[in-house]
Amino acid sequence: MRKPSLRAYRIVSLFMLGCLLFNYPILALFNVGATAAGVPVLYVYLFVAWGIMIALAAVVIEGGS
Amino acid sequence: MLQGWFIVTVSFAYIGLLFAVAWFADKRAAQGRSIISNAWVYSLSLAVYATAWTFYGSVGRAATDGVGFLPIYLGPTLTMLVGWFVLRKMVRIARLNRTTSLADFVASRYGKSALIGGLVTVIAVIGILPYISLQLKAVSTSFQILLGYPEVVMPLKVGSVVVMQDTAFYVALFMALFAIAFGTRQLDAAERHEGMVAAVAFESIVKLIAFLAVGVYVAYFMYDGLGDLFARAAGRPDLEVLMAPLGGAAGSYASWVWLTVLSMFAIVFLPRQFQVAVIENTDERHLKRAAWLFPLYMLAINVFVLPIAFGGLLHFPLGNVDADTFVLTLPMTQKAEGLALLVFIGGLSAATGMVIVEAIALSTMICNDLVMPILLRVRAFRLSEQRDLSSLLLDIRRAAIIALLMGGYFYYLLAGEAYALVSIGLISFAAAAQFAPAVIFGLYWRGGTRTGALAGLLAGFSVWTYTLLLPAFAKSDWLGADLIEHGPWGIELLRPTQLFGLAGLDQITHAMIWSMIANVGAYMVGSVLRRQSAAEHVQATLFVDVYQQTGEPGSPWRGATSASALQTLVGRFLGPGRAVELFTAYARLRGVKGVDELEGDRDLVRFAELQLAGTIGAASARTMVATVAQEEPLGLEEVMTIIDEASQVIAYSHRLEEKQGELEAATQELRAANERLKELDRLKDDFISTVTHELRTPLTSIRAFSEILHDNPDLGPAERQRFLGLVIKESERLTRLINQVLDLAKIESGLAEWRTAELDMREIVLEAVNATSAIFKSRGVRIDTRIEPMVPSVMADRDRLMQVLLNLLSNAAKFCTPGTGRVEVRLASDGDVVRVDVEDNGVGISPENQALIFEKFRQVGDTLTEKPSGTGLGLAICLRIVGHFGGRLWVESEPGRGSVFSFDLPIPASDARRLVANA
Numbered sequence: 001m002r003k004p005s006l007r008a009y010r011i012v013s014l015f016m017l018g019c020l021l022f023n024y025p026i027l028a029l030f031n032v033g034a035t036a037a038g039v040p041v042l043y044v045y046l047f048v049a050w051g052i053m054i055a056l057a058a059v060v061i062e063g064g065s
Numbered sequence: 066m067l068q069g070w071f072i073v074t075v076s077f078a079y080i081g082l083l084f085a086v087a088w089f090a091d092k093r094a095a096q097g098r099s100i101i102s103n104a105w106v107y108s109l110s111l112a113v114y115a116t117a118w119t120f121y122g123s124v125g126r127a128a129t130d131g132v133g134f135l136p137i138y139l140g141p142t143l144t145m146l147v148g149w150f151v152l153r154k155m156v157r158i159a160r161l162n163r164t165t166s167l168a169d170f171v172a173s174r175y176g177k178s179a180l181i182g183g184l185v186t187v188i189a190v191i192g193i194l195p196y197i198s199l200q201l202k203a204v205s206t207s208f209q210i211l212l213g214y215p216e217v218v219m220p221l222k223v224g225s226v227v228v229m230q231d232t233a234f235y236v237a238l239f240m241a242l243f244a245i246a247f248g249t250r251q252l253d254a255a256e257r258h259e260g261m262v263a264a265v266a267f268e269s270i271v272k273l274i275a276f277l278a279v280g281v282y283v284a285y286f287m288y289d290g291l292g293d294l295f296a297r298a299a300g301r302p303d304l305e306v307l308m309a310p311l312g313g314a315a316g317s318y319a320s321w322v323w324l325t326v327l328s329m330f331a332i333v334f335l336p337r338q339f340q341v342a343v344i345e346n347t348d349e350r351h352l353k354r355a356a357w358l359f360p361l362y363m364l365a366i367n368v369f370v371l372p373i374a375f376g377g378l379l380h381f382p383l384g385n386v387d388a389d390t391f392v393l394t395l396p397m398t399q400k401a402e403g404l405a406l407l408v409f410i411g412g413l414s415a416a417t418g419m420v421i422v423e424a425i426a427l428s429t430m431i432c433n434d435l436v437m438p439i440l441l442r443v444r445a446f447r448l449s450e451q452r453d454l455s456s457l458l459l460d461i462r463r464a465a466i467i468a469l470l471m472g473g474y475f476y477y478l479l480a481g482e483a484y485a486l487v488s489i490g491l492i493s494f495a496a497a498a499q500f501a502p503a504v505i506f507g508l509y510w511r512g513g514t515r516t517g518a519l520a521g522l523l524a525g526f527s528v529w530t531y532t533l534l535l536p537a538f539a540k541s542d543w544l545g546a547d548l549i550e551h552g553p554w555g556i557e558l559l560r561p562t563q564l565f566g567l568a569g570l571d572q573i574t575h576a577m578i579w580s581m582i583a584n585v586g587a588y589m590v591g592s593v594l595r596r597q598s599a600a601e602h603v604q605a606t607l608f609v610d611v612y613q614q615t616g617e618p619g620s621p622w623r624g625a626t627s628a629s630a631l632q633t634l635v636g637r638f639l640g641p642g643r644a645v646e647l648f649t650a651y652a653r654l655r656g657v658k659g660v661d662e663l664e665g666d667r668d669l670v671r672f673a674e675l676q677l678a679g680t681i682g683a684a685s686a687r688t689m690v691a692t693v694a695q696e697e698p699l700g701l702e703e704v705m706t707i708i709d710e711a712s713q714v715i716a717y718s719h720r721l722e723e724k725q726g727e728l729e730a731a732t733q734e735l736r737a738a739n740e741r742l743k744e745l746d747r748l749k750d751d752f753i754s755t756v757t758h759e760l761r762t763p764l765t766s767i768r769a770f771s772e773i774l775h776d777n778p779d780l781g782p783a784e785r786q787r788f789l790g791l792v793i794k795e796s797e798r799l800t801r802l803i804n805q806v807l808d809l810a811k812i813e814s815g816l817a818e819w820r821t822a823e824l825d826m827r828e829i830v831l832e833a834v835n836a837t838s839a840i841f842k843s844r845g846v847r848i849d850t851r852i853e854p855m856v857p858s859v860m861a862d863r864d865r866l867m868q869v870l871l872n873l874l875s876n877a878a879k880f881c882t883p884g885t886g887r888v889e890v891r892l893a894s895d896g897d898v899v900r901v902d903v904e905d906n907g908v909g910i911s912p913e914n915q916a917l918i919f920e921k922f923r924q925v926g927d928t929l930t931e932k933p934s935g936t937g938l939g940l941a942i943c944l945r946i947v948g949h950f951g952g953r954l955w956v957e958s959e960p961g962r963g964s965v966f967s968f969d970l971p972i973p974a975s976d977a978r979r980l981v982a983n984a
Contacts, residue, residue, distance in 0.1 A: 008150070011146055011147065011149060011150075012147070014146055015143060015146045015147050018139075018142065018143045018146065019143065022136070022139045022143075022325065023318075023321075023322060023325075024318040024321070024322070027311055027318070027321070028311065028318070031311040033305070033308050035295065035299070035308075037291075037292055038290075038291065038292025038293070038295050038296050039291055039292065039295050040295060040308045042131075042132060042308075042311070043132065043371055046132060046135060046139075047364065047368060050139065050142065050360075050364055051364060053142060053360070054142065054357050054360045054361050054364060055357075057142075057145075057146055057356050057357040057360065058356075058357035061146075061149060061353050061356045061357065062353055062354065062356075062357070
């Protein structure tokens, strides 16, 4: 069995970050009526966090070892 | 312009374009220049996940509970992250085993069990039918709405139309034909469909463009940007709840979490997802790109869902337009004909993509894991005698596809109207999630067994049927709502939507919780109840340790067949021509001229099995190969050998451990002995230095007094007499000391002479007291004796015993205060021993000194300031004498209150009852 690489640890960490970001109670912090630039903050948060997750995934998985 | 004939023409033109794409991809594949072997195409093909359900239904769900649709797309984002581990493992296994479908994969893992493959197929078919019907519903509804242009009219309810005039029926029929044309034109040993994948990837682009176009149009042309849209929505009190929808009436956090979990499973275990992600994967490395590109696609196709939903809610305030149709109806209200048509094509793309892949995946499963195993086993069909079965296989698949689409259509008639699109889709998701425990545990836990997988699948599927499928039927008036409201036989606890009283959850969450408990629980119990069979164990190891394998997995076949027999067998399923090609290529690979020269060894059998597995699935392939080759009986005997070898190793290591333990113990003993020797050596040195020191003290005195006498001849007679007396006294002490040292040395070296005889202790004690009475009298100490009248005789040396007694008595006299001193000597017997106590009321001995006084040259008291009043050897000698006769010598004392010195001697067994009479 090969030792898990640093990238493997990064991927798992990112996965756990995703589980945290898209879950109670972090979600509840944004589940308020307020708006940012006219858009409800919950919607802004979800899409921004999602976008960041995707960007991080691209860097971690496609990037060099 | 949007006449019916025009829409149909455009649709068929689009389908034609898809065929062109597929044809091109197949042609390129045949030339060996695959266009789908590309990370971008792979990622786009995964987007078959976004069906008509996403295309129309997400907006519908967003219109009722805001962000509630998002977990369905967030879950796959998370799954794709760990896909590099989980999916890659599945891809590797599928490639090595030529897996043809999800059912084949699960069956392979659990000992190539045909039963498991069949069960998975049944669950998949029943579970996915609602999903297929949903696509039909979406296409036919959107078609009818578009027909109504420029009016926005909702189509009639199902049931009010005759089947032959129902658009959905024709949609189903045409879709079946597409799927047949795409997926079952030829049989391939690899069971890959490059054309299909290319077409699906193309469709993914089309549906994304269509959806983004509507989104931009609604947000920026109908309204003045996102801010304006949301600001207007905020002005509507009934829409306020959608601004912060979580935790409220619109959706709980529990259902958010469970939807995420559900979609995490769905992205892998929906048969079509498994097909494109695992079976059609051409290179493991594509998973890297897909890990972020596919989530990005999901993000893009969802970004405008909420704006469209709000736009629709604002534009149709009366609620007379179904939110599921907003994507299409909003452009229609603006007379944007071209956009509306694009939307319809986008929706058609989403639906056909899903139906084609799903139908191919399911028909492969039905053919390979349900129909073929039965046909091959039932002798009445005489299938094993037919020469060419390849056309039969294709026919079975075609029939399966038609049956699936018709099944979907009838489900649509039955339950389709009762639900919004999203709810129907989720029922299918929950069914696919039932495969998760069997596959995931199967990938990482060698101990998962066939029994466990069967039990888990059955339990999970049963709960799914009861908590989701039954209520779906009940809502359609087909089964009556009684069951849902009051439970079966009026047992409220068993109500399908509130099983065991679990209320307050939405239906999907409720069903997921119970079905996962049942599924995982049954899997675990089943796995630990019974031992794995040998074949299962082999497959389990093959799956779990797939990364440790180099090249082809081990073959369970024994070389006992001919190459031609195998070629004939393969030919019957793949077609004789194809079989000749394959075997000739294999022969070339092995470096022989032709098929005739090939040996029917295990490698060749394995090769043939793999070719068959790629066509009819692992379970059937094994059955078929077994008809011409003998399976290696990895039976009890071999398993026992393996276990035996293992236990021998264990026994050997146990013996090693024992030996090591013994060695350690011996080392310990040696170390202790060495310590003891060192200690004895040190004691000897101490002894010599102490003895010389003790000898020097009286010698110094003698020499000093002698010198005084010698140097002073004129010393008075009285003085001279006193000095001479001192010299004599010191000489006597010196003599006594030397005698005792010799005595001790003799006793310790075992050279002492012992004259052992039967002794009457009473006589000895009395004599000792008599002998010392003078000393006591002179010191003014009273001595009493208390002697029992009947005391057994002991075996000992009389003189030695006397020596002990005299020593103890003179010590007692020495340490008593003159005048008030009192010593008592007691003699008693308790049947086993005779015991002598010498008690005094002298100064006593402190507890820390009590052990020391028996050591050589130890004297209690400060030896520096007080003149020693003995040799310091007396008690040491007494201890050895008593010890020699098997007795003990000890002291009990309290400082200031006196001491009791006691010793006992054993009574010889034969004399135990022979008492010595009072003399």
